Amino acid sequence: MPFGTLKGFGVTLKHIFRQPITQQYPEYKRPVYPRFRGRHRLNRHENGLEKCVGCSLCAAACPSDCIRVVAAENTAEHRVSAGERYARIYEINLSRCIFCGYCELACPFDAITLGNEFELSEYSRDDLIYTKDMLLAEPIKRVPVQDSDLYDTPIPAYKSSS
């Protein structure tokens, strides 16, 4: 009986001198996998025009119905995207998004892609509705990404280690 108790203390004692496996988030941010699906981004062409043409295909593909696109027509004076049409309003309700990435698959212009950022908590639900300006801008919080070479091998890193 006392031996059993001592054995338990022994385990505890042993772990005191080990490296902890807990990571000190948020001071330390563990890199995510390269194909991790986080917060969306809207992309631009090199010439600065938006790639999105406001076709709503992403909204159609979205299983949780959290994208809202309202389109408008480009004019010579006010050209936003390359085609005739652009997204005047583009909103994603990130409190409903399930990060499935279907929008990215549906988009015919690679205008929307899912980035790596997962730090999306807010004090109010309303703040989780990301508008077009927010999605076009570089994310404020950056998330480190694993070296993609590690995963682009016959035996990717997550199979050999973890």
Added chain:
Amino acid sequence: MSDLVKLTIDDREVEVAKGTGLVETAAAAGIEIPVFCYEPRLGPAVGACRMCLVEVEGMPKLQAGCTLTAQDGMVVHTASTSARAAEGQKGTLEFILVNHPLDCPVCDKGGECPLQDLTFRYGPGSTRMTFPKLTFDKPIPVSPLIALDRERCILCYRCTRFSSDVAEDEQLIARNRGAYSMIATFGDEPYRAPFSGNVIELCPVGALTSTQYRFEARPWEIQDVPTVCGLCPAGCNIRATTREGLVKRVQSRNHPEVDGGWLCDKGRFTFPHLRSDDRVREPLVRGTVGLEPVSWDAALDRAEELLRGAQGKIVTALSGSETTEIAYGLGVLLRRGLGAHSAVLDESTSAALDACRAPLSTIGAAELVVVVGDDEVVDRAPIVDLWLRKARRAGAEIVTIGARGSVPAPVGGAAEALRDLAAADSELGGRLRASDRAILVWSGSGGGGGARLAEAAHALGFEGKPGCAVFHLPARANARGVAEAWAAAADADEADPEPIGLLVVSGDEAAGDPSVRALAERASTVIAITMFHSLAVGWADLVLPATASLEREGTAMNLEGRVQRLRRAVTPPVPDELAWLSKLAERFGVALSPHAAVVFEELSGRIYGGLLLEQLGEHAGLPARRPYEAPEPTPLAHSPEANVPEDHFVGTLRLLRYTPLFSGHQVERVPELQFQRPEREVALSTVDADRRGIATGDLVSLRSNGTSVELRARVDARLVEGVARLADEHAAHLHADVEVVKA
């Protein structure tokens, strides 16, 4: 039976009536033959697109299925059983797509596009073309309402066929040849015609699109609400497309007996008036500095006070555009609650017409149509004009009797003309009597319209002949329903109070009517129920906001006597009329439900013989004819038009006002429709113009009693002598007799 043919399609035996098209025959057997250009409503098939290729045994080459009719013993293979047909269709689609841009994501048709759907099902998976596609300037505004993208056009000629063979406006044409063929308007003028919008719905690709709907919504983001157009008495069946609580477009819902799948541009394009800036969004009470917004409670208090104060001296001006339920609700409140039985409704329909009613589509099959009255049919009930054109194409004779008729008649002479027709010695009357497919239409105001028409039809023996019918075209959408509902709300007789203590003005048409305004001068207080500020200012003591027909639940009766159901497409920005009427009714101790369906149940028991809402269905049927009951005679002298000045000297002409199709409070508030508004011109007969040395295009001045209006003159060879015809909105304050001089 001998007029049935038996044939085999895809190893399936089908039996259809002789003369059935192959596409319909296949559909009857549950087999699809894909089509682009084929549209039976546009007349005979043209075989332009070759999408419908099928293999017919015994014929060496693939055949365009849409051009074939079912023959006895025919053996047909469609793409599903014939590799050759499948290959042919695939090739056809490849050819169609050679120059078709792949801009589906930006195209408004994307998602509801037959070309997308059929390519997906019958076409090649990828393209073999490596050269650049043909490009054109785009989009081209065919009119302020329609945008044309020539790159997307597949040259099926549906639009040009509609323009030349259905609406007969001959404005859309195909220009050039081969790959450079393009759709254009004649001389690149804007496509200005009453039915232009139908080409948008006909176009099987996104080549003709609506500018109002441009980039507004995609098919998976919308809800379609089936309802009925409330802008003219034809009551075309429509589908209102809504997104995020706003109406985005209006399309036809094809009731084959009423509209045949067509709509006029007024019905199709006026919905933006729902969000007009000057819409009344809260009750207004006249205060020290004009109209001031008040709460609904305060408004109802004020209404109660005004109603109680004027008890026994209330007159109601009805518009005829209310739903039957609203009219009944008003009747219950004012007649049952307050004993105010006096109403004005400037319509002359009659229930006796029901003895000779028939669907509007009977016109299309007629052999003789007589239209009496001074107004153009297209201005009153545009869809009827399309039926008349259809009848004429099928060989019918159309006789018009009126100020612009093929048989000229003096202004306001419609009633007399009808009496003459019914007389035993009339040649035309004799033919009407003898024919099994004769139609009488009354297109004009006053003169006891409906009753006279019903009498004439009775005298001509129309009741026994199902192919013969009469149609009275009222000015307002639900004139029949409103009149009947008001009458059904109480039993007491009407009596005109003098002086008028309170005038209740129901609806925008009444509020804009000069005769109602004149009545208001004699009333000490006015309650106006209207949608727009500009109709409310200056005369109302209390303004209650109204709703539009697209925002209403309820029913309406069209000119045939068909009861059709209106559905609320979008929630109005204000409580609807029944909601506050029921609250007011409570204060006067009468029961009125705020729900249109319950009100319908009550009134249906009184006027429709217990018809149920469910019985109306999606496409309401036309009730059977009712036995003829002689209408109450209205003396001819009752109508002001009957007093035509016999001999006019040079200088004075009789003013013939008409209300053009593109006019009214709704149209005024839609910027895209402004180009359809009538020109500022006055029509004069050739004789009168010559006498004054006036030619078409001259500036003339119309004078009467101190007011004058300047307009362009147009010499109208069809117009009778002694008349100056101009649109209501340009006539301003002119009196009945005008002097016309060159300015």
